[in-house]
Structures are given as C-alpha cells and as structure tokens.
Amino acid sequence: MKININGIEVLVEDTDQYLQINNISGTDFPVVWDKLNTDYVDYDKWFCFRNVEIPVALLDELGAVLEDDCIQMFLYADKINESEIIGVEQVTDESFREFAVIHDGYRTDMYWTGERLLRDFSSRWGVFCLRCNGQISDYIIMSMWDSTQAEIFCVEASDINRRIKLIAFAARYAFDNEKTEVLYMVDSDAERESALAAGFSVTGFYKGYKVARTK
DSSP: OEEEETTEEEEEETTTTEEEEESOOTTTHHHHHHHHHHHOTTSEEEEEEESSOOOHHHHHHTTOEEEEEEEEEEEOGGGOOOSSOTTOEEOOTTTHHHHHHHHHHHOTTOSSOHHHHHHTHHHHEEEEEEEETTEEEEEEEEEOOSSSEEEEEEEEOSSHHHHHHHHHHHHHHHHHTTOOEEEEEEOSHHHHHHHHHHTOEEEEEEEEEEEOOOO
C-alpha cells in the first residue's frame, strides 16, 4: 500500500516489513524520518534516487548502506528491436512452480522470491522464459502494476543473444498491454550491452540506500 507523510509518498509492504521512498530531498528528510522511525521502526527502509541530488550526509548519519547502484535505461515502442523473439513463452499459473524452483536457485539474494511473486502473480507480473531440452533455462521478470510503465526486474540468460530475445519479447508484451515505456535498471556491462541491442537508451542513474530494521 501507499501512505503519505508530509506530502511524500511512501510504499509500504506490511507482510515483509519493507518500505520505500523515492527521490526524497534533504529538506523533507528529517520530518519523514521521524515518522518512519516511530511508526515503522521494525521495517527495512529503502531510500531510492533517480537523477537527483542525494542527501548523502543524512543517509550516512542513519547508517544507510548503498545496496543498488545502477544505470537507468528506457525503451519506447518505436525503438524496439524485434528481429528475433520467437521461442519465448510466458510463465503461467501452471508452469509457475517450475519457474520458481529455477529462479530461487539462481537468485538466492533477490528480494522477489518465488513465494513473494506468487502472492499477486497474475495481476502484477509478467514472467517469460526460454527452454533447453524441455526445461526452463533462461527467464525474465517484469513488473506490470504501473498504469503506463513496465519495469524489468531480473534477467537470467546463458548468453547475450538469449538475453536480448527475452528483453525484446517482454517489452513487446508490455507495449501490447498498453504500457508506453519500459524501464530497466542495469548494473553490469553485459546487461547494458544487451539492453542497448534491444533498443534501450541510457537516461541516467539509480541508487538505492537501505537502513536495516532495528528490531
């Protein structure tokens, strides 16, 4: 759910005791922090910034740790490279368990585990995969809950060509479902190269700082 503190929107996930604030300024920070540290002391708190000045001194005072340091990339429908997207399939309710086993094995450090994805899988996510010898071998996870924007969260692929294929297929799915743009935060040269090949452009940076729960 989303709450409002002093005009600042905060995303709160009560089940996992997690909250996130985007692009909070140094001016607003102290008031919001006082509220969060009173009502949400036992939550992990994420402060995320895109292409804005970051209140580093305030974050340092709180013991915030830089967890995500990414390049921000966007794709629009007229730029997509769709030359080779055959062979990709959508993960459905029936194939989700098979996907979840692979995903949880690959990404043991990712917040979005199979269990969490399953909670609102049909309404919130688009997951697509490639198979090898009949088994899921490569996949992409894309959020679909924003009304106009889809966001690629995770791509696992054995080579760059399969990675590009998954990205392009997921993007086409987003555009066919009335999204106007696809966001992708990349943190490696391989991710950046494959995103560029699929038609994405670099548009800035994204940094995520975490203040761990105190209980």
